[in-house]
Amino acid sequence: MSVALFMAAVDQTIVATALPAIQYELDAPVNWSGWTITVYALGQVLMMPVAGRISEQFGRKKVFVSAAVLFTGASLACGFATDIYLLVVLRAIQAIGGGAFMPAATGIVADNFGHGRDRALGMFTSIFPIGGIVGPIVGGVFTAFWSWPGIFLVNVPIGLVLIALAVRFLPASQPRESGRVDFSGIALLGLLVITSMFGITYLGSGDTSLLSPVFLACEGIAVVALVCFVRHAKRHPAPFIPFELVRGRGFGVMNLINLCYGAAALGFGALVPLYAEDRFHIKSLEAGTLLTARAIGSICVAALAVLALRRTGHRLPMLVGFLITAVGLAAMYVVPRGLPPYLWLSIAAAVSGIGMGMSVPASNNASLQLAPEKVAAIAGLRGMFRQAGAIISISVATAVIARSSDAGLAQAHILLTFAGLMIAVLPLMLLVPDHRGSW
Numbered sequence: 001m002s003v004a005l006f007m008a009a010v011d012q013t014i015v016a017t018a019l020p021a022i023q024y025e026l027d028a029p030v031n032w033s034g035w036t037i038t039v040y041a042l043g044q045v046l047m048m049p050v051a052g053r054i055s056e057q058f059g060r061k062k063v064f065v066s067a068a069v070l071f072t073g074a075s076l077a078c079g080f081a082t083d084i085y086l087l088v089v090l091r092a093i094q095a096i097g098g099g100a101f102m103p104a105a106t107g108i109v110a111d112n113f114g115h116g117r118d119r120a121l122g123m124f125t126s127i128f129p130i131g132g133i134v135g136p137i138v139g140g141v142f143t144a145f146w147s148w149p150g151i152f153l154v155n156v157p158i159g160l161v162l163i164a165l166a167v168r169f170l171p172a173s174q175p176r177e178s179g180r181v182d183f184s185g186i187a188l189l190g191l192l193v194i195t196s197m198f199g200i201t202y203l204g205s206g207d208t209s210l211l212s213p214v215f216l217a218c219e220g221i222a223v224v225a226l227v228c229f230v231r232h233a234k235r236h237p238a239p240f241i242p243f244e245l246v247r248g249r250g251f252g253v254m255n256l257i258n259l260c261y262g263a264a265a266l267g268f269g270a271l272v273p274l275y276a277e278d279r280f281h282i283k284s285l286e287a288g289t290l291l292t293a294r295a296i297g298s299i300c301v302a303a304l305a306v307l308a309l310r311r312t313g314h315r316l317p318m319l320v321g322f323l324i325t326a327v328g329l330a331a332m333y334v335v336p337r338g339l340p341p342y343l344w345l346s347i348a349a350a351v352s353g354i355g356m357g358m359s360v361p362a363s364n365n366a367s368l369q370l371a372p373e374k375v376a377a378i379a380g381l382r383g384m385f386r387q388a389g390a391i392i393s394i395s396v397a398t399a400v401i402a403r404s405s406d407a408g409l410a411q412a413h414i415l416l417t418f419a420g421l422m423i424a425v426l427p428l429m430l431l432v433p434d435h436r437g438s439w
Helices: 002-013 016-025 030-058 060-079 084-112 114-145 155-169 183-203 213-235 251-280 284-288 290-312 315-333 341-368 372-402 407-431
Strands: none
Touching (some): 002 030, 002 084, 002 155, 030 060, 030 183, 084 114, 084 372, 114 290, 183 213, 183 372, 251 284, 251 290, 251 315, 251 341, 251 372, 290 341
């Protein structure tokens, strides 16, 4: 499970370092080069809840192995892509496999770790920051000493080993739910996610107006799809996303918290290196290592937070963690005096990482313990809301920066806004059902 999650985490960050090489060698327009990242995020947003549901219907192991095969095959094909348009299509296919890893893996761990599953699931928290550290480094090495296809081809031997290990060692899992696949619900959710996220991403280009016909049409279609999806979930006898997981007791507030967390904590990760370059004129290589400082801070705290989770419950670490994350974000707004900007930003990034490492294990488990029999579906929804929040915040921030006369100062105000969002979420945590002990 850890190998699969690590591989998916690395692939979220590894491509960013190779974008200039991809653009140059494939003679690609800059907007289509960026879509190699955007389409991967969109694919994951859509696939996470779908994978969570179908793993309940067809068995966790089957979905997990199928995801590994698809991810590995798509990675191989990406390495041999000859134009940017084909690469974008293959990245979308790769995202389907990568997005299915987390829900299926969560279900497998929950099924097989018994009373220790809360701690096992919490330890997943430390895998993604490690992938965030390794991804940019590996991407830079492959781009500098080989070529951009290496960032995809490196997944192939790892994926083959992963498939062999999964087939050999993962225990067989039986379907937990019967019935036909809810294709109508999947289609409505797909239309909702793709149109809304595409419209917001389209808005992120600097010369796009809020009154743009493309933006308004996309968001209008998304609103209609949302209404139809809600009606479908209420009326269908076996919807692929049960309505109680969207707005039921505890679930509604956790989905909103996850959306805000994705916007503030995950969205800021994509902006920090650019902020360091634009406002403090820090070199790009040093600016990228600020994310390493954040990841180290998260890793140092995550394991301790997991071990203490049964004593603290969910609310306390979430409250303290979100508050610390907000402090780290707000500190980046301040112009340091007497300290080099790089050192100050590294400290602030590490502080925000500490807050993330403290809060994420608790927030991961807070909704899972409400319905332990549906852990895969819940994990898929959690990932969808977080990724959607990140895409929204990055697209809106990009639009603001593109329209600003001082990009560095604009980003400083965005970081301060993110800190305010983390503070604004704190009262919602009082509505989260608390839980102590194993579940």
